[in-house]
Amino acid sequence: MSLMDSVMAFLQSLQGVPAYALLFALLFSCGIGAPMNEDIVLLAAAALTLKGVMEPVPLMVVAWFGLVGGDALVFHWGHRFGARLLRHRFAARIVSEARLSALQDTMRRYGPAYIFVVRFMPGVRTALFLAAGSLKMPYRHLFLYDGLAALVELPLLVYGVRYVGGRWQDIMALVGQFQGVLVATVVVAVLALWLLGRLRRARRAPPTDATP
Numbered sequence: 465m466s467l468m469d470s471v472m473a474f475l476q477s478l479q480g481v482p483a484y485a486l487l488f489a490l491l492f493s494c495g496i497g498a499p500m501n502e503d504i505v506l507l508a509a510a511a512l513t514l515k516g517v518m519e520p521v522p523l524m525v526v527a528w529f530g531l532v533g534g535d536a537l538v539f540h541w542g543h544r545f546g547a548r549l550l551r552h553r554f555a556a557r558i559v560s561e562a563r564l565s566a567l568q569d570t571m572r573r574y575g576p577a578y579i580f581v582v583r584f585m586p587g588v589r590t591a592l593f594l595a596a597g598s599l600k601m602p603y604r605h606l607f608l609y610d611g612l613a614a615l616v617e618l619p620l621l622v623y624g625v626r627y628v629g630g631r632w633q634d635i636m637a638l639v640g641q642f643q644g645v646l647v648a649t650v651v652v653a654v655l656a657l658w659l660l661g662r663l664r665r666a667r668r669a670p671p672t673d674a675t676p
Contacts, residue, residue, distance in 0.1 A: 476512055483517050486580075486586045488530040493536015497558050503621075510625035520626065524618045531614050532607065535593050547671065549594070560591025567595035576605035579653050583613035599659035 475486050487509050494502035506527055513520050550561050559567070571578055572591070579601075581591045598607065598666055 469665070475509065476517060479517060484522060484526045485510075486673070487523065488519070488533075490527050491527055491530030492534040492537075494542065495531060495590065496537055499675055501586065503586050506621055507625055510622040513622070514626060514629070520622050524622055527618055527622075528614050529609070531618075532611050533582075534587070535610050536603070538590055538593045539597035539601075539603070542594040543600060544597075546598045557596060564598065564663060567592055569600055571596050571599055571644075576601055577609060579606060579609035580613045581611055614624060650669075 475483060475490075478486060487505070489503050490498075490500065491502055494500050494505060508525060509518065509527070510520075512518055513523060547561060547564060550559070550564065567588075574581075578594075579593075579596055582589055582596075585592070593606070593610075
């Protein structure tokens, strides 16, 4: 039995507050680089709502704090230590120095709104949040964009699993199949909002006096 199977079996044996506390710990740990897939943890936990282990709304509230809390800690590490953090063996496992530099370029290119997109990119989230923090982005950008993305993601996953009768593997396969399309759609939406914001600011800006 794998670590994930053991953890989920233990979660299923719990009820009420202990179950929510373990879910929070699991998602927070995933966010800071634990060797578990946070999407699988979340989907499997959603399936347990059909067995009465947890309720959907409290699950989403706890999951939101677990997801954003783990992301915020990684963001803080990047903000506080920057590339120096990579001297630590644990951090070096998450991202190499060359990879961090490339991710920093990506964050510079797309700006803080790209944090929204990162939440829908399993496998690179932790490294990207570290890169965003290392660029000294304001913490409010992390909580705004990551928090908003989690508010979109959680109901889709939780109620999606409930809709298919708890077969979270079906949802995971669907997410994997359409992940590229989903990320592309999110990127286009974010860029459209960014361009719309720039156009509005340009219209509000006072005209410059061209007279010498």
